[in-house]
Amino acid sequence: MTGPNVRERILPRLIEDELKESFLDYSMSVIVQRALPDVRDGLKPVHRRILYAMHELGLVPGRPYKKAATVVGDVLGKYHPHGDIAVYDSLVRMVQDFSLRYPLIDGQGNFGSVDGDSAAAYRYTEARLTRVAMTMLEDIDKNTVAFVPNFDDRLREPTVLPGRLPNLLVNGSAGIAVGMTTNIPPHNLSEVVQAVVHLVDHPAATIKDIRKFIKGPDFPTGAIIYGRDGIKECYEKGRGRIVIRARAIAEEKESTGKQQIVVTEFPYQVSPERVHEQIRDLALAKKLEGISDVRNESDKEGIRLVIELKRDVIPMVVLNQLYKHTQMQQTFGAIMLALVDGTPRELTLLELLQHFVEHRHTVITLRTEFELQRAQDREHILEGLKIAVDHIDEVIKLIKKSKDTPSADAALRKRFKLSEKQSAEILNMRLARLTTLEITKLEEELKDVRKFIKECKEILASKPRRMKILKEELTELAHGFGDERRTEIVADQGEFSIEDLIAEEDMVITVSHAGYIKRLPVSAYRRQRRGGKGVIAAHQKEDDWVEHLFIASTHDYVMFFTEQGQCYWLKVHEIAQAARAARGKPILSCVAMKPDERLAALVPVREFSEDQFLLFATKDGVVKKTVLSEFGNPRSVGIRAINIEKGDELIDVQVTDGKNDIVLATAHGMSIRFHEKDVRDMGRTATGVKGIELDKKDHVIDMVVVRRKSTLLTVTEKGMGKRSELDEYRVQHRGGRGIITLKRSDKTGEIIALKEVLPDDELMMITKKGIMIRVPVEGIRISGRNTQGVKIMNLTPGDLVVDVARVVKEDEDEAVDEDGDDDETPRSAASKTKAPGPKPKAPSKPKSRAPKPKK
Known part of the structure; x- marks a missing residue:
């Protein structure tokens, strides 16, 4: 303007x-x-x-x-x-x-x-x-x-x-x-009331005491809180991460006999329809295996998301993948921030309750003061009316003599020493109140008002009395609106372990050159005599072949180590089980390996102990020892296990107790034995120390951790092999040139494996073309170090042995024909499990010690 x-x-x-x-x-x-x-x-x-x-x-x-x-x-x-x-x-x-x-x-x-x-x-x-x-x-x-x-x-x-x-x-x-945010989870009213009552009775109560009553958040959508650590952190520090999982059960569909997962409760603020879309998209993209159909059957009766599974799929394995890849598992980031006297503050659970108690105590005090004042005002009026009733004839006479209302008011106030309010109430009183009944009511009301005034004064004079009222009002509230907890709290992850629903069984795990991985029960492979031709372990394309063979229990972790020293891990039961001749699934869909990374070793681990170590060996003869517990919390993108020098590669990793002898073997037939204590403990990112001095063009192909009195089995790429006594391998200082372990020639080819074996063990060998054979170790004779050995496996032209595994003898051997051919159909590899239910009894199974695969 x-x-x-x-x-x-x-x-x-x-x-x-x-x-x-x-x-x-x-x-x-x-x-x-x-x-x-x-x-x-x-x-x-x-x-x-x-x-x-x-x-x-x-x-x-x-x-x-x-x-x-x-x-x-x-x-x-x-x-x-x-x-x-x-x-x-x-x-x-x-x-x-x-x-x-x-x-x-x-x-x-x-x-x-x-x-x-x-x-x-x-x-x-x-x-x-x-x-x-x-x-x-x-x-x-x-x-x-x-x-x-x-x-x-x-x-x-x-x-x-x-x-x-x-x-x-x-x-x-x-x-x-x-610059700040708040995210306070809902709780159960009955639990909160119990906690407040306890706090009122015990003002010095701690958060630990309060948590006996408030178990944790109670979300309106139910679901399951997974672990108590996040709750504890939230209540003690004012913020924490609370993991919530959908409630799901596995059941059998009567019409088809197939398993299906039914989800009835979802994490707080998660849309069932959104999860439905996530599962559908992941299944179409082949990132979730074993799902044949998914339907959202939710209606006014409640939530119901049905996930139908393919035959022979373990429901709890699929459920675990759903928790991992969809919003069926969510993390609630609790931040208990609120305004205290107009100032934002992060509060613990105890502080939140204390502020509430203080507020309610203030309200009760102010309310009592208000009611006292109102009662006293009423008492004052009633006292005036009582005076008027007691002198009713004189009052009427005074009023009749008065000229007007103001003069009547003045006369009453002067004669009976009344206040302005009392006088006004008398003048406004109806004649009907002069009846005997009304006079009696007036006297009773005055008596009740005086009693109430006395009670109010007692309340205001006594804090314990006010606190008692606070408790009574809260208890009444809980009785009127309290209900059962909707959200279940699982104490820790162990209580929710899917291993309880999976039979423990040894599995043969194979990884192909093109990066395909699969598992199959050890029992699916029949034992054959030495010199047998084996059976097909996988149909491979011309440009693909099996590179790694590994045996581990379904309850083990498998640690994946790449040639450049990166480490990932996965549960064995999470690896897709496939038919014996199938290729398996891309390993990149199981762990977050980069496309250009190649596996060097796979190690089975039941737990990440501080009393055990991982022993590393590289192609250039470097060895390193690191405490196993340092690998207990890998990131999704993997962690660095060893620093690899340019041009070198990791070839083997084994678990040890730090007290054994180590034997390194090279492709040209050399070996060295030294004490493990010669290798000091190092951190994950260290490079290591020299284990063996190598000739030009030679390289390390295997490592043995000597744990018992046994023999060393040497296997070559052309199917030759022999056993030699351990005593023939004298202990030396690490870093030396070593001694001969097998006399190499064109007939034998290069050494590809060195294994510690017992006579009752069995040997499993796999070739570049995917042929696998299982033979008893006792059929391979013991001979000196500097010999070529005997033919263990007959190979077709152009085929080579690429990996070897040792299997402990089964309780009951399975018969084969004299030719060594597998003439029976292998047992079904399918595992059917209903959930929830008791842990299935593990079947009788072979115990295995996993070989460490190499390139």
Whole structure:
């Protein structure tokens, strides 16, 4: 606006100062007036204004619903000058029983669904307060909370609600402010009330004491909290990560006999339809194996997501993958941030309860003071009426003689020493109150009022009495609205282990040159005599062949080590079980290996102990020893296991106890034996020390950890092999040139394996073309170190042995024909498991000691 009477007023100011001040004002406004709840009633301003406006509109239980548009308009016009959508969204959330553990608004109409469907427009829906919400507003008209002017100074609004309900804990809160956020999980009312009562009785109680009553969050959607560490951290520090899993069961479909997984509860704020889409997309992309169909059968009766499985698929293995790759497992990042006296603070569980107790104690005190004052005022009036009744004839005479009301008032006050209020009440008294019955009622009321006044004074004079009232009111609240816990808490991950549902069995694990991995029970391979031709272990393409052979239990971890020293791990039962001649699944779909990484070794581990070590050997003869426990928490992208020099490669890794002898063997037939104690412990990223001095063009191909009195088996790429006594391998200092372990020639080819064996062991060999043979070790004769050995496996032209594994003899050998051919169909490799249920008894099985595969 411009004109001759308008004076321009321009104040120059640095923009950084203006931005700083304006942003600070904005930040404080968002923090205090928008995003964070008050620690006392657990409400943000918008929620508090909605509840108060509905209370003022008379939208209480038992009264008719009113259009949500009426509520939104009233809130906007009187208390909350912001967007109507923000107000309506807040109202909708207080209606949803899947968002709030104890809804504060009773809605009629479409208020959205757990699948993420939006609510109908506010012109269609109706609302009123719930009985729970009424406890939040109870005594608000008794001077229990402070009121401030609204935005236009027309009306007054409460700064906080009296809040008998511990709303901040039972319904939780979530909000993003400027530079801070809050995410308080909901809890069970009965548990919170018990905790508050205990805190009132024992003011010095600790968080440990409180946790005996409050087990953990109790989400409106149920589900399962997985582990108590996150809960403990949240309650003790004010923030923590709580893992939530969907509730699922495995059952058999009667019509087909196939297994299916049925999900009935999902983590808090997770959409079943969204999970349905995730599972469908992952199954189509072949990232989730074993799923034939997925359907969302949820209806008004409840949640039901059905995942049908293919035949012979273990349900709990698939379920574990679903937890890993979908929102069926979520982490709730709890941050217990709230406003304390207008200042944001991160609070422990104990502090939240203490602030609530303090608030309720203040409300009870102010309410009692208000009721005392009101009772005293009533007593004062009743005393005046009593005087009038006792002198009724004189009172009537005085009034009749008076000229007008003021003169009658003055005469009464002067004659009976009455106050202005008493005199006015007498003058307004109806003649009907002069009956004997009414006089008796008057006397009884005065007696009751005086008794109530005495009680109020006793309450105000005694804090224990006020605390007793606090406990009684909370107990009454719990009896009226308390319910059973919906969210189950599993103490630790061990209680939820899927190994309990999987029989322990030794598996042959193979990895091909092209990166395909599979597992098959050891029992699927028949034993053959020395010199047998073997059976097909996998149909391979011309450019692919089996490179690694490995044996481990279904309950073991398999540690994958790449040639460049990176480490990954996986449970054996998570590896896809395939037919004997199948290629398997891409290993990249099992672990997060890079496409250009190649496996060097696979190691079975039952647990990551501090008393055991991993011993590494490289192609260039370097060895390194590291404590096994350093590998107990690998990242999804893998961890560095050993630093590999340029041009070198990792060829083997084995678990040891640190007290054994080590034998290294080379491709040219050399070997060295030295004490493991000669190799000191090193960190994961160390390079290691020299184990053997190599000739030009020679390289290390295998490593043996000598654990018992046995023989050393040497196998060549052309199927030759022999056993030699350990005594022939004298102990030397590491770093030497070593001694001959096999006389190499064109007939033998290069050495490909060195194994420690016993006479009762069996040998499993696999070739480049995918042919596998299983022969008894006792059929291979013992000979000197400097010999060529005997033919162990007959090879077809162009084929070579690529890997060897040792298998401990089974309790019952299976018969084969004299030719050594496998003439029987292998037992089915399928494993069928129902869940939940007791741990299946593991079948009789061979014990194995896994070989360490090489290139």
